[in-house]
Amino acid sequence: MRALADTFLLVGAAFAFLAALGLIRMPDVFNRIQAGTKAATLGAITFLIGVGLLHPEWWTKLVAIGGFILLTNPVSSSALARAFLLAGVRPWHAPGDHVRDALPGPTED
Amino acid sequence: MNLAEQSAALLMGLAIFLGLIRMMAGPTNPDRLVAADTLTVITTVALTGFAALFASPLYLDVALIYGVLSFVGMVALARAIEGNRS
Numbered sequence: 001m002r003a004l005a006d007t008f009l010l011v012g013a014a015f016a017f018l019a020a021l022g023l024i025r026m027p028d029v030f031n032r033i034q035a036g037t038k039a040a041t042l043g044a045i046t047f048l049i050g051v052g053l054l055h056p057e058w059w060t061k062l063v064a065i066g067g068f069i070l071l072t073n074p075v076s077s078s079a080l081a082r083a084f085l086l087a088g089v090r091p092w093h094a095p096g097d098h099v100r101d102a103l104p105g106p107t108e109d
Numbered sequence: 110m111n112l113a114e115q116s117a118a119l120l121m122g123l124a125i126f127l128g129l130i131r132m133m134a135g136p137t138n139p140d141r142l143v144a145a146d147t148l149t150v151i152t153t154v155a156l157t158g159f160a161a162l163f164a165s166p167l168y169l170d171v172a173l174i175y176g177v178l179s180f181v182g183m184v185a186l187a188r189a190i191e192g193n194r195s
């Protein structure tokens with residue numbers, strides 16, 4: 001049981017580290033927000049499973065925290081991305097990419 | 110605390126460090142806000158790690174309240190950026 005819990009803890013911490021690495025490596029704010037949100041949510045759920053295997057008597061609070069993160073973290077990130085798009089932040093596009101004009105966003109008028 | 114748990118703690122610390130680097134050196138203010146949003150989730154999970162490390166379930170309450178307050182704060186900031194567009 002201890003080895004399984006340690007495996008879950010290590011995988012969760014690795015996904016949290018990959019989320020932070022995505023914040024450093026991605027080219028613009030929309031790429032950063034999706035990399036950070038998805039990897040951090042998966043890492044959080046995995047880490048909470050690991051803590052629950054180490055201390056099985058805490059499962060109610062751990063389920064509450066995990067369910068709350070699973071429900072609210074994508075909502076807050078979506079609200080932030082929508083606010084950035086409506087406030088005029090344009091998505092990054094690779095050189096030679098011609099789909100930029102088809103993206104939704106604020107018009108130039 | 111064996112080697113796997115020490116490695117997990119090290120990876121958590123590195124994740125918070127990289128998030129703080131992006132938060133300080135972000136080119137624009139939206140980059141800093143995204144880094145803060147990711148750091149709140151990582152900090153909530155790290156608080157449950159502290160609960161397991163110190164064998165004290167009091168940190169779980171701290172983590173739950175921190176997660177609720179960070180969600181409310183991020184949605185309020187998003188509404189403030191978005192402006193009055195109804």
